[in-house]
Amino acid sequence: MKEQRRIIQVQERVPLAQGIPLSIQHTFAMFSASVLVPWLFGINASIVLLMNGIGTLIFIFMTKGKAPAYLGSSFAFLSPTFLLLANPELGYQYALGGFVVTGLIFCAVALIIKVVGTAWIDVLLPPAAMGPIVALIGLELAGTAANNAGLLTNETYTSINPKFVIVFAITILFAIFGQVLFKGFLAAIAILISIIAGYVASLALGLVDFSPVAEASIFALPNFMFPIFDLPSILIIVPASLVVISEHIGHQVVTSEIVGRDLIKDPGLHRSLLGDGISTTLSGLCGAVPTTTYGENIGVMAVTRVYSVWVIGGAAVFSIVLAFIGKASGLINTIPGPVMGGISFLLYGMIAASGLRLLVDKKVDYSRSRNLALSAVVFVTGLSGAFIQIGEVQLKGMCLATIVGMALSLVFYMIDKANLAND
Template identity: 55%
Template sequence: MQKNIIQVDEKPQFWESVPLSLQHLFAMFGSTVLVPVLFGIDPGIVLLMNGIGTLIYIFITKGKIPAYLGSSFAFISPVFVVLDRYSGVEEGYSYALGGFLAVGVVLIIIGLIINVVGTNWLDIIFPPAAMGAIVAVIGLELIPVAAEMSGLIKPADAANNWTMDPKVVMVSLLTLAITIVCWVTLRGFLKIIPILIGIVSGYIIAYFAGLVDFTSVKEASFFALPTFYHIKFNLADILAILPAALVLLPEHIGHTMVTGNIVGKDLTKDPGLDRSFLGNGISTIISSLLGSTPNTTYGENIGVLAITKVYSTWVIGGAAIIAMFLSFFGKIAAIISAIPTAVMGGISLLLFGMIAVSGLRTLVDARVNYDKSHNLILTCVVLVVGLSGATIHIGTVPLKGMGLATIVAIGLSLFFKLLDALKLSNEDQ
C-alpha cells in the first residue's frame, strides 16, 4: 500500500475527519445549490436530501464506493420546459418531481438488469482505449467551465464588450497557487487538506479584494426548516424529463470506473455496478418524494479523492451529515454560498484537471497499443466527440460531451468486436 493513502474502509480520527469532510462539502456545494436556485426552489431541501441520498448510497454499496451524490445538471433543460407549462413555479416543480421519480425507477431497473447479466460486458464495450479517453473527457470538458469561473475566458452569456477582471483572475490564480504549494510542500495531516486551505485562503484574499458579498448572509435566517414540495404526476411531464436518464447512465458508469481507477479497485465488480445504480436510483426516488432534485455522483468530489488520496467513505459520509446540518441553518449555508466564484474556479481548475489526468493514467497503466488501429480510432473518436461540442437532442434533453462520447464509444467497440468475430478486420492480432 502506498504511503499517505487513507483507504476506503479506513476511519480517520474525528479531528481529522471534520476538515476532510469540509473539503468535499466545499467542492460540491456551489453546483448542488445552483440547481435549486435556477429552479426557484428552496436549496435547503436539496442539501438535506443530497446528504440523506449520499448516506443511502454508501449503505447500499456497503461502504465501498467513496462517492458524493449532488444535484444533476442533466435535468435543467427539461425541468425548464415543464416549469413553462404552469403559471406557478411550485406547481410546475411538483409535476417535475413526478419525472424525477420515474428516472429513479429507471436507474433501479438498470441496476437489477446488471445484477442478472453481470458486468463482463463492460470489458467488451469499454476497452482501455475507450475508457481512458472517456475519463479524460469527463475532466477536459469541465475545464472551460472552471476557466470561465476563474475569469480567464469570456462567459457564454457575457456581453460583447466583456473584459477580463484582473481582481477575479488574481483571486483565482492565487487560490490555485496556494493549493498547489500546500499540496507539494506540506507534510503530515496538512498535506491532505490542501483544498480546504486553498479555499479558506482564497476566501480571505477575495474579501480584501472586494469580491465577497455578505448580503445573503445578513438576510438568511439562522434556523429554518427546509421546504418540502408535494409530488404530482402528468404523463407529458414525465416523458419530457425521462430522457435525462440517458445522460445519467454513461455518466454514472464513467464516474464509477474513474473512482475505481483512483482508489485502485474494480468497483464495478465489488460492490458492483448494480449496487451503485440501485443506490443512486433509491436515493433519487426518496428525494423526489420529499421534493428534492435527482442525485448523481459528482466529478468535483472525484477530483478531491485524486488530489488528497483520502478515499474513506467515512469522510464522504461526514460531508453528507454536514450538508444535512446546514440545510437547517441558513446563515452557515449562506456563508459557504458566499464563497466567490473566482475562488471555486481556481480550485476547479485543479480538480477537473486531475480527473483528466486519471484518464490518461488509465491509458498508460493499461499499456494501450496505439499501433493497433482499433485503439487509435477509439481514443481519437471519443476525444473528438467529447470535446467538439457536438450535441444530439433527445426531446428537450441535450446529449453531449462525455455522455455522447460514451455512446459513440460503445457503438464503435461493438462494431470492432463484430468485425473481429466475422474475421473481416485487418487488425493485427
Template identity: 65%
Template sequence: MAKRIIQVQEKVPFRLLAPLSLQHMFAMFGASVLVPFVLGINPAVVLLMNGIGTLLFILITKGRAPAYLGSSFAFLGPASLVIAKWGFPYAQGGFVVTGICGCILAFIIYKVGTKWIDIVLPSAAMGPVVALIGLELSSNAASNAGLLDKVVDPANVIVFAVTLGVAIVGSVCFRKFFSVIPILIAIVCGYIAAICVGIVDLRPVQEASFFMMPHFQAPKFDIHAILMILPVLLVITSEHIGHQIVTSEVVGRDLLKDPGLHRSLFADNFSSALSGLVGSVPTTTYGENIGVMAITGVYSVQVIGGAAVLSIICSFIGPLSALIQTIPGPVIGGISFLLYGMIGTSGLRILVDDQVDYSKSINMILTSVVFVTGLSGVTIHFGTVELTGMVLACVVAMLLSLLFYVFDKFHLLNPEG
C-alpha cells in the same frame, strides 16, 4: 516520499475528520447549489437531500464505494421545459419515475453482470471517456472564475490565482496534517483574498435567521412531463459508469465488481427518486469529490459520510448555509481548475495502466474518435434530450466498440487492425 493513503474503509482520527469532511463539502458546494438556483427552488432542501442521498449511497454500497452525491446537471434541459409548461412539481414526478426506472436497470445489471462493459467500452475507449469527464468541465471552471468574461475583472484573477496557487503548492509541499487538507486550505485562502479585494457580500449571513426549515413539496405526475425527462436515464447511466471507473482508478479497487455496479447505480437512482418525492433535484456522483480524493489520497467513506452530515446540518442553520453561499466564483473556479484536471489525468492513467497498444489501428481509432467527439461541441437532439460532450462520446464509443467486436467475431478485421 510516497503520499499517505487513507483507504476506503479505514477509520480516520477524530481530529482529522471535521477538516477532511469540510473539504469534501466545499468541493461539491458550488456546482451542487447552482442547479436549484437555475431551476428556481430553495437550495436548502437540496443540501439536505444531497446529504441524505450520500448516506444512503454509503449504506447501500456497504461502505465500499466512496462517492458524494450532489445535484445532477443532466436534468436541467428537460426539467426547465417541464417547469416552464407545468411547474416544478411535475418535474419532480419525472425525477421520481426516472429514478425508479434506474433502479430497475440496476436490477437487470445485477442479473446479467458487467462483462458487457469490457466489450462496449474497452480501455482504448474508456480512457478518453473518463478523461472527458474532467476536460469538458474545464470551461465551466474558467467561467466560474470569471476568466471568460468579455472584460475580465482583475479582482477575480487575483482570487483565482491565490486559490489555485495554494491548492497546487499545498498538494505537493504541505506535510503531515496539512498534506491531507490542501483543498480546504486553498478555499479558505481564496475566500480571505476575495474579502480583501471586496467581492464578498456578507449581508446574507447577517440577515439569515438561525434556524431554517427546508421547503418540502409533493410531486405531481403527468405522462407527457415524464416522457420529456425519462430519456435522461441514458445520460446519467453513462455518467455513473464513467464516474465509478475513474473512482476505481483513483482508489485502486474495481468498484464495478465490489460492491458492484448494480449497487452503486441503484443507490444513485434511489437517491434521485427520493429527492424528487420531497421537492429536491436528482443526485449524481460528483467529479469534484473524485478530484479531492485523487489529490489528497484520502478515500475513506467515513470522511464522505462526515461531509454528508455537515451538508444536512447546513440545510437547517441559516447563517452557516448563507456563509457557504457567499463563496465567490473565482474561489470555486480556482479549485475546479485543479480537480477537473485530475479527473482528466485519471482517464489517461487508464490507458497507461492497461498498456493500450496504439500500434493497433482499432485502439488508435477508438481513442481518436472519442476525444474529437467529446471536445468538438457536437450536439445531437432526441426530442428534449441532448447528447453532447462526454455522454455523446460514450455512446459513440459503445457503437464503435460493438461494431469492431462484430467484425472480429466474423473475422472481417485485417491483421493490422
C-alpha cells in the same frame, strides 16, 4: 528513497480531529454546484442539501461502504425541467414526478445488471474508449471552471477583472504547491487551505458580498413538495436518464482507478446504480432534484489521497446540518467565483489526468489502428460540441462520446468474432 504520502483507504476510519476538516473540504467542493441547480429551478436549496446528504448516506449503505462517492445535484435535467417550468399550466411538481420515475429506471437498470453481470462493459467500453471518456468528464467541465473564476468574457463579465485573476492565482497556487510542499495532515487538507487562502485574498480585495449571510435566517426549514405524475411531463424528463447512467459508469471507473480497486465488480455496478436510483427517487418524492455522483468530490480524493467513506459520510452529515442552518449556508455562498474556479481547475484536471492514467495502466497499444481510431473518435465527439436531440434533451459531450464509443467498440467486437480484422 523519499517516502510517499500515506493513502487513507476506502474503509479506513480517521480520527475525529482530522475527519472534520477532511469532511468540510468535501462539503466546500460540492456546495456551489449542488445549490446552483435548485437556484436555477427557483426552489429552496435547503431541501436539496438535505436530500443530497441523505442520498449520500443511502449510497454508502447500499455499496456496503466500499464505494466512496458524494451524491450532488444533477445538471442533466436542466433543459427538460426548464421546458416544463416554461408552461404556465405546469409547475415544479410535474418535474418531480419525472424525477421519481427516473430514479425507478435507475433501480430497474441496476437489477438488470445484477442479472446479466458487467462483462458487457469490457466489450462495449474497452480501455481505448473508457480512458478518453473518463478524461472527458474533467475536460468538458474546464470551461465551467474558467467561467466561474471570471476568466472568460460573457454576458455577466464583459471584461476580465484583475482582482479575479489575483484571487484565482492565489487559490490554485496554494492548491498545487500544497500537494508538493505540505507535509503530513496539511497535505491532506490542501484543498481546504487553498479555499481559505483564496477567501482571505478576496476579503482583502473587497470581493466578498456578505448579503447572503444577512438575508439568511438563523434556522431554515426545508420546503417539502410532493410530485404530480403526468405522463407527458414524465416523457420529457426521462430521456436524461441515459446521460446520468453514462456519467455514473464513467465516475465508477475513474474512482476505481483513483482508489486502486475495481468498484464495478466489488461492491458492483448494480449496487452503486441502485444507491443512486433510490436517492433520486426519494429526492423526487420530497421536492428536491435528481442526484448523481459528483466529479468535484472525485477530484478531491485524487488530489488528497483520502478515499475514506467515513470522510464522505461526514460531508453528507454536514450537508444535512447545513440544510437547517441558514446562516451557515449563507456564509458558504459568500465564497467568490474565482476561489471555487481555482479549485475546480485542479479538481477537473485531476479527473482528466485519471483518464490518461487508465490508458497507461491498461497498456493500451496505439500501434493497433482500432485503438487509435477509437480513442480519436471518442475525444473529438466529446469535445467538438456535436449533439443529438432527443425530445428536449441534448445528448452531447461525454454522454454522446460514450454512445459513439460503445457503438464503435461493438462493431470492432463483431469484426473480431467474424475473423475479419487485419491484425
